[in-house]
Amino acid sequence: MEQQKHKRVYAIDGLRFLAILGVIFYHLSPYLVPGGFLGVDLFLIISAYLLTTSLKRSLDSKGQIHLMTLVKKRLLRLLGPMLWMVLLVVSYLFWLQPVLLHDSRASILSGITFTNNWWQILNGISYFEAAMTPNVFGHLWYIAIIFQFTVIWAIVYTFLVKVIQKDTVIKVITAGLVLVSAILMAVLFKAGTDPTRVYYGTDTRAFSFLLGALLAMFFPYEWVIQKHNYTKAQRQKLLLFGTVLLAAMVYLMFNLNDAATITYRGGIFVYAVLSSLLFVIILLPTTFWHRAFSFKPMVWLGQRSYSYYMWYYPVSILFQQQATAKSLSGVTGIVFQLVLIAMLGEVSYVLIERQMLTKIFGRSFWRAIYINLKHSRNKTIKILKGVLIATVMLFIPVSFIFGLIDASSGENKTVTDIAKSIEDSYSSLNKNNAKEIDKETDKKSDTDSAKDSDKENNKDKGTDQENKQPNDSDKNNDQEKDSEKEDKQPAEEAPTIEGLTPEESQFAANLAISFFGDSTLQATAANLQEVFPKALFDGQQGRQLSQSQDSLRAFVDSGKALDTVVLMLGTNGGFSTEQINGLIEILGNREVVLVTTHAPRSWQNEVNERLTEAANSHANVVLVDWNAAVSGHDDWLYDDHIHPNPNGSHEFALYLARQLTALLDK
Template sequence: MTLQKRSVPLDGMRALAIVATIFYHLMPHILPGGYLAVNIFFVLTGYFITASVIEEYGQKHKLAYKQYLSRRFQKIYLPLVWMLVTVTAYLTVFQRDLLLNLRPWILSSLGMYNNWWQIWVGGSYFEQFYVQSPFTHLWFLSVMSQFYIVWPLFALLLLALFKDKRIILFTAVGLSLFSAVLMAGLYEPGQDASRVYYGTDTRLFSFMVGSSFAVVWPIGELDQSLPKGKRRLLAAAGLLSYAVLGIMFRCLSDSQTLTYRGGMYLNSLIIGIAVAATAHPAMGPAKILRFKPIQWIGRRSFLLYLWYYPVISLYQAKVVDTSTMPGRHLLVQALFILLLAELGYQLFEKERWKVPFLQNWRLGDNLSAMKATWSRSATRHWPEKIASLISLSVLAAALTGILQASSGENVAVQELRDQIALSQKKMEVINQDESIRSRAINNIEGLEREAVLFAHDMDITFIGDSVLLSAADQLLSVFGQAVVEGAVSRQLYQTAGVIDSLKERGQLHETVVVILGSNGTFTQSQMEAFIKRIGPSRELFFLTTNVPRIWKDSVNAQLALAESNHSNVHILDWDGHSDGHDDWLLADKVHPNPTGAHQLAIFMAEQIYRESNEENGSN
């Protein structure tokens, strides 16, 4: 059995991985654990690279390292350069504001150190509303390439020294444990996890799991028949592993401490079991994953990965509001991703068309090819001429963008960060010393005196995400005794620990305002669990979200359902109130600017004051 035939079912696993990854970015509320799917690529890479080294060393007692690297990077570099050039040309013509800091993004991506560069500059994989580069996802390719370069040499050295492939197993297990412990140690609960998410050192365990299985379950034994009992055991393990992976993808969010303190390592181990069960052609998963549509996706998984993030980020930056007719927006993005991946597959895998500056590095060869194309007068050569013109134009536009790209901070992003930092600093000071809260009750423009007095003396707790943090300063000027508990990228289903902590500190007051939903929706059961945890004796006010994303209507529908089911739940319709007031919002159309923060504060004060009067039977 050839290596190509043996890897066919595992192409199906690549298909599952890329679909889950895309789902995580398009619909994070449906698949909050979809980010774990990259571990499938890592485990498979560790499995195949290690198996290849062992197999070649066993046959030749050496590894043709130069040819190995040439094969690997030939498959990676040409499609990567094509994507970088095409996206840069698009930015140059249509979205020039995203050219900011373009050169280091391109250099770090081509140099295969993008993950470490993002760590160095403090880049975040998880902050949705800070402007993201369309090349953010290339951290993954850098981690893969670093493994391609280093691990085969190290594995070859181990084989040469010990003459026993079991040394690779022992080393891989040891390195995997070290990497998992390092991730757990470097992760800081409540902080952005990008350092441990991007780091080659903290993601090494997934590769090492794959390498371990390459020794335990060698490629060369995949075509061997298995005893009935062993086959049943492997089949059961395979089904269980896929079931557990599905639960993890559905439930293990990127902000949970468990994720980085054992969760990802366990995920990789289960993927290893799934690989073992899928790799044998007689197993059920292998038969299912041979399904032609799954194979079609799997064979294009690398190109789908290259294009999914640029398409999603550029589409959302251009369209901004994808909350209306979300199905249409999802379909358009999916079609763009599929079309670009298929184009790349035909260009680089099948080499169906020869286009200058795409499939060849040499400038002289490309210029000669263009000259030869234009020297032909036959009408049938016009497609080649048009393709060469398009290729040259795209390259020229990209080079123009690279030369014109500026460096520095994005003004809109910095404004939001400064606003949030100011609010967080103020809250930290107040939490340390309650005596510094303002006792003066000043008139507030736009708010009646009775509402001002009511809001200032009210014991109230705010729980929310970055929208709350961006408005916290203004909220504290209106709600003088407020407790503000906010965190960037927080979602409703991540608040159990927050609520318990507030209760322990005696800061969960009888009136609670919730500002969540900007980062994704939630289910009815998650909402019910949240309300139960808050307690039926407290009055709950939920702010409707104005986030211009596909989950906006789902969030607001869940809030309306909760209000209809619980007498202590009330809706503050900020989405309706802020409609048509773009001047209240920052460039992302989600977070309020200082004017919008003031409007949000007085809106909530008015609504809560009115609701209180109605419950007390007064006007």
């Protein structure tokens, strides 16, 4: 039985594969798997179950836990692959993308001290900084939190066992901590704001870890594996229950997103509960799901999940930052990244996780090199071998050191300039939006008052007046009066805007138009307001088309969506055909204008193809190809090559006015 206690449970490795798959696809294709980040919670549950099982065994057999031994073991497990990844990534950035080294020293230091999650919470990065100089080591928050949980839970659990002693009370306390953590997440989350605090917080993510610990108390593996005598009916029920749980988990991974209120007020918690229950079923050796998750390819990949986790984020970020309009995109781009993650992960797993690096760079390794060089007869070959070895051994460490020295820190001037420009451009528009809505409200109020007044007057005139039919003379007099009124109120002529014809200026000035979009809209809003004086705006930094249905519906319900609505979305990521069609459906019969995206990212071409398809398949939708217009005009854009600068904003407003006059003035 002692051998069974320490036997590796391969089905758990299969479950790890499911978790890492969700996490990777959340970053490679977030509009398809918006809830893939939930895989992290599955990792936390697995880690807590195994840790609590190990702690329980140690307390039962030895009566104590050697905390320092536990910490040392966990440090070696986590630090090796992390340091290897940091070394290679910094070296790469130093030579090829030094701009991404910005603030890397602090990020790396917080990573190797396992405080990265709180460092990111306390040093919030602005949207524009994240877009221009993304934190390549941002995923180290999870490594930090798993180490924190390991140390804290080892101390807390030991205290509970030593002081409380009663298993029932310990379970109740742990369950209570689960609820406290889930409630903290719900309370601290503020809709419409950055969720970093609740997403990275040790306290707000503790419930997933504690659920895993609770499972180890209720279903210790030593007890589970003894239950071999399940009847056929019981196995069928477990099969059905497991299927329902897995289907529900997959549904949440495909439908929750990282900005939705429901995600933080119950969504993640529900997923964690479902995962915990499925985990128990997978542990049962004679069940279908145990065999399914013990499938060798899944197990093989799951055993490498930590190394894959180390590399998926740098690969994703660097691929996006290197992308151009001619880069791999769509399925091809995703496959390329997956292959790169698998290769780097395999090297990390073999050399670091399996501790083969010490063998490669150990004493025997260097001795073999020395003997090989010493006995080389040809001096030229001997020198070449020495140079090659020295280059390989020293090139990466030296590049790493120079990369850290060269890394900039503090305020990024380009980011500051972009943020200030957009703030100046967009800040005054909220007041204008409010004024325009008030005008519409006043008009409606005046109309309703006039109608009410007419009704009162008609009541006083009596039935005879109501039944009186106007004669031809009355009709002629009314027509003459209307004609005189029209002569007294000539049509307003909009001033001609330089760069537009009088017809284009007039059309733009009279157009009831609304703009809904991301930060590219915010950057151009002031110039758009000059050309389209009746326009209303709703722009938000980082807005994703795939997550915009609720906010667009609120935009429509508020009365801000006028006869023509311009959608400026797609800068921040891809989306599906169903998602863009959903936005068009929300706008009903309005004229919808889609603006193509110009962003040197892997999703640009795919986004513009989807926008073109949507315009071609809807009678009330037209396309404005800003990407074609701005291509070759780098002087219209900031250094991020995405957001229009003041000159580019002016050109965009003029371009849009010309296009809309041609497309809509029929």
